[in-house]
Structures are given as C-alpha cells and as structure tokens.
Amino acid sequence: MTGEVAVLGAGMHPWGKWGRSFVEYGTAAARAALADAGLEWRDVGSVVGAGTVRGGYPGYVAGATFAKALGWQGARVTSVYAACASGAQAVNTARAQILSGLADVVLVVGADAAPKGFFRPAGGDRPDDPDWLRFRVLGATNPTYFGLYARRRMAVHGDTLEDFAQVKVKNSALGALNPNARYRTRVTADEVAASAVVADPLRLLDICATSDGGAALVLSSMEFARRHATNQPVRIRAVSTVTPHYPNTVLDLPDIATDSAAALEPAADPFRASIARAAYEEAGVGPEDLSLAEVYDLSTALELQWYEDLGLCGQGEGAKLLREGATALGGRIPVNASGGLASFGEAVPAQAIAQVCELTWQLREEAAERQVAGARVGITANQGLFGHGSAVIAVR
C-alpha cells in the first residue's frame, strides 16, 4: 500500500469529431473538473498534462499549454507522453506529487484532436523507430494487430464473429446512455456483420474510431479532501505503470516480431495480465472485489482478452463470460459501463483519464441510467505503445 489520493473532481468534453483544437477540449474538461471539485483554478498547486503528438509543440508540452489557456497562475507543471497510457501516467505523476507532499491539489488533463482514418507515425524518415518501420515495411496499421489477436482467439479459444459482435452490441447500448459518448445509437449484431471488413476477421464496427475529446481530474491529498469536502470522496488506491518482462512473447504494437524465448522462459503472466496484477497488489484487492471495469476495447475481440487478463475469468473463457451476461449492466462484473472506446473512439491522451472519470461517477452513484448498482471498487486498464502498461483502481 502506498497511500490513497482523493478524486475531488471529474470532467469531460464530449467525444466526437468537432474540428477544434485539443486545447479547447482540454480546458473545457479542466473547467468542468474544477467546478465539480468546487475549487478555483488558482487553488491548484500543480498541473499535469497528458501529451499528444498532434498539434505540434503545444501538444508535446500539454501541461503548460493547458495552464496558459486557463491563465498562468504559477502552478508546478508537468507534461507526460506514453501513447495510450499517457493519461494514466499523468494520474500517476499527480499521485506521486501528492503523496510526496509536493502538491496538495493537482489538475490532470488530457485532450486530443485526432486525424481522420488510421493513426500513423510521426513524420520524417525514421528507420530507427519501430512505429515508423511497421508502417513502412509492412503497412501494419493498429487494426492489423487487432485482426491478428482476433483470429488467434478464434483458432485457440473458439471465439466466434458473433461473440465479437455481441461486445459491440453491449457497449453501444451503454454508450447510448452516456451524454459524453460520440456514438449514442444502439448497434445490432446484424449491423456489425454487415459492416465492411477492415482487417480480417474484424469489421468496421468491431474497431474503435479515432475521435476528438478531453477529460480531466482534480486530485488531492486525503488531508486536503477532509478539510475541503463534506462527503467521503472517491479514492485512487493504485496506479500500475509496469513494463513487460523480457522476453515479451505476445506480438505487440508497434513491433514486427516478439522477443525470442529461446534463451529465457517467459514470465508466468503475459504483459496485460501483469499490468492488472501490479494494480491489484498495490490496492490490496483482487478481481473478486471489483464492482466494475473500464478496459481498452480497441477492438471487440480485445475486450474479451482483457476479461481474462484482469482475472474476471480463466484464460480462454472471455466469450463465455460475455455470453453469460456477466459483463453487461446488471451482470456480476459490468465492463465498459461508459460505452467504452466502442462508443467514445480514441482521443489518445484523454482516454485513460476518461476511464477514471467514469469510475468516479460510478463510485459516487452519479452515473444515472448506466449506474452499476452499489459500485464500491473499480479498475481501469489500458496499454500504450512501446511497453507502457497502465491500470488504475479506485474505491468508494
């Protein structure tokens, strides 16, 4: 146990394709989180921005960019980039500052304005960059990897296209209840099956879109929260940011090959499972204690993989858990009550923060129609390029 921090405020800018600057989304989310916390921007002692590679220099120096837009007030500033794990690393940075006494109140912000179509590597000829190489040498987009994982699950575990489609059916039904989601219509299995194949066996409606969006949190020390807030706040009890163990034997973005296991046996847990395990160990809870989970459903098939890696069921039993209805709202362990990336799309530096926003609202019982009854413990999980793991556990 490393100690807890309080979530005093959560805020979002709705996801979509709005065509505006990421700065606008981030500051809107920040103002919403501050209002939710009942604090002024000048009460914040530190701001941590999750970086985006888009938007040029302002994207790379996200912390200061948001601080300037909100009005320079002399706060400590940090900018972090860890691809899809950027938001979780921003939360972790804020937590470390609070627990070490460097700051009492920290604002965490992530926002992105995503381009249309596939994500692509940063510009220039960079053959020493694995992300550049996989595009240049193989044309391997992100959906390529999702397709490989999906086909592998079908061959090894007997998952079907119908199982994958049912993940979308579930998440779209939840997204329809979420005013911050980009897609707010329910999708049927037939509609998934009728959508175009992107990367066999996955179709357009199996794969998450790219989106604009922003999310923010106001975190504080427990002592500040006791002085400031009347109610017991939601608390963050663990933030996992672990890397894989060598040899990493599951083919992973953006790599062209796995590590070889010829000289050294792989660790018992594959990378994704080790991300969750680190969070459970830090929080002193296990999968049996969870009320809900928010996971990176970059594809429908990948959500099933997360069920197993979070320990919600045994290896290979993800589709069975879904079919039983355990991960739907009202089930034993609802997954992606927010609607997930299926309903939001990817706004890379914002999404891991948005997952914690959802946990916050759920644990406060403020999630309206998508409320998980009696929610007390929630986990988020995602993964960033180049071995960035992340998971957050929050409790009521």
Add this chain to the structure above:
Amino acid sequence: MVDGWFTGDGDGFRLLGTRCAACTSLFFPREDAHCRNPGCPGGHLEEVPLSRQGLVWSYTDSRYRPPSPYVTDPELPWEPYTLIAVELEPERIVVLGQAAEGITVADLAVGMEVEVVPGVLHEDTETIWTTWHWRPTGVTA
C-alpha cells in the same frame, strides 16, 4: 531501411537475426547495440540466419490503404494484401510479414506451415525495394 534483415536468393533466402554470445538470446529485427536480456552482462552479438519454415501464429489482411510511410500509388485501386505472424519453433519467436502475392486469408489457417521467400515491397524508377514474404510451404509463385 532494413539493412541486414535478410540475405540470399531463391531457396537460400533467409531472415537474419543476431544472437548474444553470452546468454544465447536471439533478436529479430537484429539487435547490434547491446543484449536486451536484463540478466545478461552483455556479449558479442553475432549474425545468425533464422529458420526458413515456421507455423502460422495468426493472420489478417488490410482492406483499406495504409497511410504513409507505407508506399502505394494513390492512382491505382487498392489491392488488399495479407499479413501473417509466423512462429519459428527453434527460435521461439513470432515474426510478422506480408504474405506472398496472391495468398489471401482464405488460403490460411492457424498452425499451417509457411516458408520465407524473397519479395518486392514496391518499386520506383530508381529502386526495387525488396523484402521478405511468407508463403504456404509447397506453393510456388
């Protein structure tokens, strides 16, 4: 771009990796700077050819044109290609590559044997960019 990743012609075509003389860890794409085994003090990295044949770990295809830096001619209609992740058993490594021309996902199954063959990534007026392709064993182009 991929200097030293493969060598040879015809049946002699091989992917090239490197192996640490201290701990025998094998790397593809080749690692020439320092052994990445965290428990290894670091040894000389020597070039080694990889197995010619392997088993399909998984496969997919690309029904939409990938963005640059993948090179395609936007004037031509998009022709999907297939990608195969192949497990080389002696090396205990999975290597992703494009399938040989004409191979579609309908031709493949997880666990099927494939072999590495030379291929062309693209060509312009000055250069032919060569690469490696995976092709089901026994199929000839």
